[in-house]
Ligand code: ARG
């Protein structure tokens with residue numbers, strides 16, 4: 006770490022010996038230790054001689070002392086699995102460099118120098134998929150967060166901004182397309198079959214936004230004219246044969262570009278926007294300046310191979326990466342603790358965009374479902390961290406639902422408090438003030454205070470405190486008025502034992518049960534541990550509707566009767582609140598049922614009451630099918646477990662499945678009628694047709710639970726008749742959960758029909774690993790040996806094993822075999838792809854919240870992983886936090 010104790014040896018081989026890894030606890034990086042880098046690097050010239058197994062990199066760095074930083078006699082250039090082949094300073098080879106923990110240290114006597122470094126890397130051997138790697142014969146990069154240091158030695162930190170020029174050369178036959186950031190300046194061919202290209206990106210950027218792609222690709226090309234008249238060429242590059250499935254991505258890109266101009270006043274700033282789809286990718290996509298690299302999953306879509314959900318995923322991720330051009334690239338992050346500055350804000354931007362493109366209420370419900378499904382468990386478990394973390398060992402572990410999704414909720418609260426117009430003024434000031442800079446979350450908050458006129462003094466706690474606030478709400482009648490009593494508690498999280506009360510903005514309305522109306526919505530902000538708020542003239546029987554639109558990311562326990570919930574489920578004019586009332590009704594019942602405190606009679610009557618509330622949803626003509634489908638989705642087993650202090654996954658599964666059967670049985674004919682009505686709607690991407698498809702599959706799920714034979718027959722019919730993936734996958738999901746020849750035949754048909762299409766074969770794996778079938782564990786073990794399975798492809802790994810890990814009934818099998826399957830996977834995957842392996846630790850990390858027998862089995866698997874020699878920094882950090 007520290008330069009002073011680094012041995013300085015002039016002999017090249019000795020350097021490499023110094024670099025040999027010694028087992029030691031990885032260092033903790035702390036936010037409070039931030040210091041600016043001692044050197045500026047205004048210009049970077051990179052030269053790549055490309056080869057799949059050998060790529061030669063020459064980096065020419067212009068360096069100048071940073072007057073803002075403490076001077077240093079050396080420059081630390083980060084490296085990861087790199088060896089310097091030659092190092093020159095100001096044109097002279099030097100051998101006075103040293104290595105420290107993979108980094109290259111070069112002494113620099115003066116104030117300005119030129120350093121030239123040569124390295125050779127093997128992209129084909131790069132299974133971590135960080136840095137430069139090979140995928141299906143093409144070369145591409147992933148540099149965020151710390152991948153650039155796997156390409157060349159460099160100050161690989163987001164606050165060092167440089168202008169990049171890239172020259173790349175390679176065999177034309179292998180790499181007909183050569184791409185990098187910015188604009189193509191020049192290209193040419195040599196007589197020996199090689200060709201070359203020179204790219205220049207005029208916008209200074211940190212190394213994590215660097216990108217390079219070389220391969221045999223075809224493009225879908227279109228143009229976009231910006232508000233000020235700039236003509237932008239938009240290319241989506243894919244492998245030959247996939248170009249027919251890029252239309253939706255292109256439409257989404259152009260819509261995003263227009264929307265950001267209209268909604269945030271942000272225009273695109275280059276003449277070229279390139280997107281490349283690759284099938285081996287750790288994440289969804291990457292916003293490299295002018296050259297986004299995407300997981301194929303978020304580019305390719307057509308009706309035959311992609312579900313409506315997949316189409317939405319493409320639209321949302323294309324928008325997300327495009328919006329990063331301002332929230333991320335033009336204004337970047339000072340250090341990785343500020344990750345939510347770009348990610349939280351950009352997630353909010355993509356959510357608002359998708360709300361505008363489709364059904365806003367449905368999008369809001371989906372986003373809350375993601376938050377509750379992924380972020381709430383994180384916030385209440387061993388991996389809890391504030392949206393702006395204070396420390397980390399491996400930054401890849403902090404690309405989390407907290408940083409992304411809770412980060413978006415925090416900024417959304419600011420928007421709720423000031424309204425959309427002032428919000429735009431605040432963000433406008435932020436972009437203007439920090440354009441070209443590496444900024445902090447504090448800079449964003451300050452700009453919102455100055456530009457939107459908010460006082461965010463106390464609100465800053467949302468950045469520093471982890472944990473989901475628990476709110477309790479009680480409405481008390483007082484003469485003509487009603488008084489709302491609120492209290493909050495922010496639970497302790499690792500490293501944060503006691504918390505201060507936070508500002509909780511709650512959109513609230515008081516309904517009059519008699520008239521079915523309310524006297525106007527109010528924004529009530531609870532700032533203390535307790536608070537009371539008076540509402541005048543509320544009528545004889547007031548009903549509380551609170552946290553409408555999910556205005557604050559909190560858990561709410563409200564003192565309302567089931568009758569009130571049924572009333573709100575039928576009458577609330579806020580669609581989210583309506584959904585929430587129905588959810589609360591179901592969650593409340595299942596909590597009671599699971600705890601064993603319900604008599605058989607009470608259980609039956611509760612199931613009947615829920616079924617009749619669902620019956621009203623089926624019958625309500627004022628609902629569109631997209632919203633109806635949303636209301637029909639039962640809370641997941643994972644979310645139910647999250648609402649309980651200690652969960653018994655077996656009991657949760659039983660009670661939830663029994664409730665679903667009871668609803669299916671009671672409403673069998675209504676579901677059948679709805680299925681028939683929806684089946685008559687022809688395929689299109691209209692809201693009506695998408696809604697029809699959504700309720701169709703919901704009907705199958707309930708019917709298969711209530712009347713298995715009829716449900717299976719209908720699912721088989723839907724599978725056979727399907728002219729699109731939404732219907733086909735929905736039907737196959739239901740069939741995969743049941744035994745019999747229809748299951749076998751449908752799975753076989755699906756496999757043969759889509760053989761060769763990796764994204765659809767991923768679905769085939771996940772349909773089986775996520776299935777309700779009792780034999781899932783055996784199925785997953787068998788599928789791991791399937792010729793189409795590989796640990797080298799993250800999409801395939803996720804489809805088989807993430808599907809399994811979220812399948813609560815299978816993962817939590819009382820034998821503990823599910824835990825072993827995941828632990829075995831982590832151990833096998835860790836040496837290949839540590840970033841992806843570490844993601845699988847989270848489900849095991851829930852052990853403290855699970856009943857004692859299973860808990861012990863989960864913990865034992867974590868301990869087994871912890872003992873394994875040579876664990877990656879990624880997995881080591883997650884396992885030790887989970888046990889700690
Ligand atoms: N910035 C990307 C996005 O959210 C995510 C890249 C994260 N990559 C990683 N290897 N951790 O759009």
Ligand code: ZN
Pocket residue numbers: 325329347348351
């Ligand atoms: Zn992002």
